[in-house]
Amino acid sequence: MLSKRAIDLIFKAQPWQPKLSQRLISVSINFDGKFGTNPKLDKHTTQSKTTSSPWKLCASVCLVRPPILEPLKNEIEMKYADLTEAKELAKSCLSDWEAEKIRQNLIIKEAEAGGDSNRVKIDFRETFQDIEDQNEIEHDEFLETFKEKEPDNEDLKRISRNPRESLLLITQQKLGNDVVWMLPTCEWDDGETLRESAERALSTDFGTDTKAEFTSQAPSGFYKYKFPKEAREETCTGAKLFIYNAYLLRCSGDLLLNLQPNADKVLDYAWITRNEMVKYLKPKYSKVIQEIML
Incomplete structure (x- = not known):
């Protein structure tokens, strides 16, 4: 069996892997080519696999309806x-x-x-x-x-409200005993990318007819929050949201005039402007979204 000093000499030529050399010290290498592991290393590896993160990984969609009419020009x-x-x-x-x-x-x-x-x-x-x-x-x-007919800006479900501004789609969901407004969100599943999770969040909340164009394969923003105490699990205290930017295709506007949200998950939904975010979203959450909103 190679001694500890021999293994140290082998890895001196690779100073960029000090942690690797230290871990391999715990592995006994036999001259017959068979590898055995130290029981201490096995125990450490088993613990690292079974220990779960206290945060749930989730993907969100920042779905924007672009302005329908040209914004008014300033002076x-x-x-x-x-x-x-x-x-x-x-x-x-x-x-x-x-x-x-x-x-x-x-x-x-x-x-x-x-x-x-x-x-x-x-x-x-x-x-x-x-x-x-x-x-x-x-x-x-x-x-x-001629009198231009003003749209019904009081109806938050109308996609045609505030035609000269960008609108953001938010959903009302139950979190523990609390009812909160948030972006369409779902938990990441093993075997799928975060982008696929974001697409699933939109289709789960509003169906597959929701046509949205994602701007990239990578998230545009990040936000994390803690669950209410009554909603926390033993091994999970909060969620980390990876937010993807998407915009509504003009050809799909008719499909979204009357959204049919998933009643099992979404209690309500609304199309809101930038200035209306502070009424529905938490300040830090609103700031993250405003920084990435198209």
Whole structure:
């Protein structure tokens, strides 16, 4: 059997594995090629396998409905938009309509100035400028009578609420004796990736018709919390959430107008804005989500 000193000499050439060499010291190597293990090492290995973590590993989905309408511009954005539009107009080529309108205006000016009637020929009955002026009047009259219908922003289940803002899907679930608002979440199962667990969380809570596009294979955020005392198990005190970013596909909007949550797990659900998070989520939880929310 190799001595302890011999094994130390073997691993001196690999200083980057000091822990490995120390563990292999406890393994007795026989010259006949058979390996035996130290009972102390077996006991240590058995204990490390049977000892479970006090935290449950879970995957969550930060599902966002992107804005349906363009957000309103602030003063600086409006000035910049006007500037770029003016520059684009100055550098662009004239359309056929614009070229004809300029030609008509030149003919009218020359006729009003008393030009030669034989040379000045008015070959149009109505000028393009008159047509534009009439369209402008009709447009203004339409705006005076038109009233944009505001969506029902009070109904938190309507996916069309607050169309100029991003909305986040949250669920209300029972945790022990408490009722809490949280992202769609499920516990990680052995044999699946965290991404697959996140997809299962969404399908379990709202069915397989929920079409969502995940942004990556890796989680975008992390959050952990402790269970209420009445909900704690002997070997588990809390959960670690690995949060995945996802957004709602526009083509699936109709499917989610009337979500049918899993009644065995989800008590209620809501689509909320960034500013509404503080009303439903804990401050630290809300901060983590706001940092990664699309």
